[in-house]
Amino acid sequence: MKSKFSKTFRRFLLSYLVILIIPNIAGYITYQTSINAAEKNSIDTSLLLLKQSKDVLEQRMAEVKNFTRQLAINQDITLIMNESVKKDSYNIYGLWKTWRDVSYYDKTNDFLQNYYIYLNNYDVILTPATIYYRPVHYYELNQYSDLTFEEWKKTVIQASHQDTVLPLRSYIRNKTESFVMTYIQSLPLNSFGKPRGTVVILIDESKISSMLMSFSSQYGGWAYITDKDGKPLASAGIDNDQIAQIGLKSAPQEMETRQFVDDTLQITVRSASNGWLYVAGIPKAALMEQATKIQHFTWTVTAVALVIGLLICLLLAYRNSTPINRLVRIVREQIGQDSYAARNDYDFLHGNIAGLISDNRLLETELSRQIPLVRDAFIKRILRGEFHSLHEIRAAAAQSGTEFQGDYGFVGIIRINGYSGMNSEEILNELQAARLLIKQTVLALDATAAITDLDSDKIAMVSSLASEPRELQRMVIEERMMELKAILDADYRISVTISFGSSFNSLSDTSRSFEEARRAMDYAAASGSDGNIIWYQEIWKETTTYYYPLDQEMRLLSALKVGETTEAKRIADQIFVQNFAERGLSAEMAQQLIGEIKGTILKLIDQKAIPDPDESELLKNRTVQMVLSEGIDQVRSELEEIIEQIGDLIVRKKNEKENETVSAIRQAVEARFGDANLSMYQIAESVGRPEKYISQLFKEQTGEHVSDFLEKIRIKHASALLFDSVMTIDEIALQVGYNSSHSFRRAFKRVQGVSPSLYRKSTNE
DSSP states (O other): OHHHHHHHHHHHHHHHHHHHHHHHHHHHHHHHHHHHHHHHHHHHHHHHHHHHHHHHHHHHHHHHHHHHHHHHTOHHHHHHHHOOOOTTOOOHHHHHHHHHHHGGGGGTOGGGSSEEEEETTTTEEEOSSOEESSHHHHHHHEEETTOOHHHHIIIIISSOOSSEEEEEEEEEETTEEEEEEEEEEEESTTOOSSOSEEEEEEEEHHHHHTTTHHHHHHHSOEEEEEOTTSOEEEEESOOHHHHHHHHHHOOOOSSEEEEEETTEEEEEEEOTTTOOEEEEEEEGGGGGTTOHHHHHHHHHHHHHHHHHHHHHHHHHHHHHHHHHHHHHHHHHHHHTOSOOOOSSHHHHHHHHHHHHHHHHHHHHHHHHHHHHHHHHHHHHHHHHTOOOSHHHHHHHHHHHTOOOSSSEEEEEEEEETTOTTOOOHHHHHHHHHHHHHHHHHHHHHOTTOEEEEEETTEEEEEEEESSOOOHHHHHHHHHHHHHHHHHHHHHHOOOEEEEEOOOBSSGGGHHHHHHHHHHHHHHHHHHTOTTSEEEGGGSOOOOSSOOOOHHHHHHHHHHHHTTOHHHHHHHHHHHHIIIIISSOOOHHHHHHHHHHHHHHHHHHHHTTOSOOHHHHHHHHHHHHTOOGGGOHHHHHHHHHHHHHHHHHHHHHHHHHHHHHHHHHHHHHHHHHTTOTTOOHHHHHHHHTSOHHHHHHHHHHHHSSOHHHHHHHHHHHHHHHHHHHOOOOHHHHHHHTTOSOHHHHHHHHHHHHSSOHHHHHHHHHO
């Protein structure tokens, strides 16, 4: 057996070598013959083309720079930037007139098609299309993928810039991703302090790359441009990873270079004005265009060599793989595997079973080691509010082995006092030991608490409860924390400050309680209450503005999208309690809050979450007509009815889709049950859904696995053939999709309770 496998391996290796060596020899001969004749002309032409691209781009960037200078001397912009703005007081006409003066610039240069002007005193953004009176509204539609709103506002529109060029980065405009280069100029010019305004010009990569496309379209090569720091600005025929590799191998400082690197002619030109590097690569194959006769000869030799090599490969593969394939098929049937991942059949037969056992043990060991890390990551995620539904939270909790007593509880933060601003290695080691002692003490007092590190001197904990929190539970938690403080002070001389947010009534609401605990901790630091236990309800809260953060809106949208009506109504109820029960909002603030809530519902409807256009229009009209003049209770009741109606429509749509998918799975199985190679992947591909999804859905809807249903269909048809046909059992096995009569007999007896021969005999009798 071993010698046969070794012989097979040698023959496969020989076939690969034959296929690879013959065309390589032919290509090498052609290359040596033609490269010298075509090299000089191609190099000169490519260098000239690259310089022309550099000159054109520098001219266009100069036009962009001139555009910012024109804005800097524009009288309307200068006046509007220097106006003194009172709170909620806008010079509407001045802003409109300024917008009108600058709105036509996007038609003068395709590099200026997407720009905006930020006015610091008004905190507004002017674009060629409209005026955004809040930067957050512009950010919702136009944003860098790697910058949050605060980071964008701090580093882009409020920072001081002098002809700043940001390298290529991902940018999302109206939910469409692209890559842009950014040019930024502060207004007025030479604003070294806090600028009064900022001009930001977003230049799409495709507009720059179009200047380089000739290298890929004409030569089949590539070209790219980087700034003086080596960061990509545009490319054609090459991705950023390849650019980074080329930059590591060579970053020439000369103004012009030309050299062969890995069978590619690489030409570089560096700009004297801004230090940008222009690089183009042309494959050696493109340099041989002038050698027509030699190329014809090369193609002929290469084609003949490939055909001969392919025939040899097919012959050897067929002769040597047929017996191996038969043996592999038998082994698969015996061990019940539909597929395997191995370099070849020999690896499968030699080490599949032993490797499976070994990998299973290693996996169990590794999972045991990773559970604490997974649990810690889960606690951090739930505190940050990264989960979109209760189902997702419970699934992640089960995966990490985290158990909660119920859906209620409090989130608290424990801060070790006396270490503020200290970050030496000795202090950090001391804090690490203190955190460990605190965790052990907390778990000794409450074994169900979920704990994670927040910072070197802070720990967060989630105390879950089985029922809705009442004053008694709060007193119990406070007594427990007092005991914790006493133990830490008496045994370890550790002083701590503890803060708690208000109670949460759903696990998806822990992020809100966590944020309140952080505010309470900040309040303790600011008010000098270190060493105490601070509750969020006991500190002063701002009542002049409403509370409706973005993460709360996202949780409401997520609950509605998946049809969790109860969770959505709970979140809506919490919004009203936080703003109308715990805060004293003015009529204007209350009206703005209702408008924001209506905007959330309309946003969901506009995302086509509701398939029926008539229902969608009715819901939209009903939402628009919801006004505060009807009374808070009436608005609250109307909102709950709208949420319930949306949830019913989404659940109905979800059920219809699931029923259609199950029906499609049944049809696919019934149509292809005779295919012995039918797999879950092929079924999933035919219905256009992932394997795991259709497996779980079919089990939930029908109570049986897809494989069991397939087996029943096959046995059903086999039973019919046994009853009214003269086919042999082996022929029937092949007819209904079994590779061997042995596996067919086992499956038949498992389903029908008797062997195929006894079944045929009994039906004939």
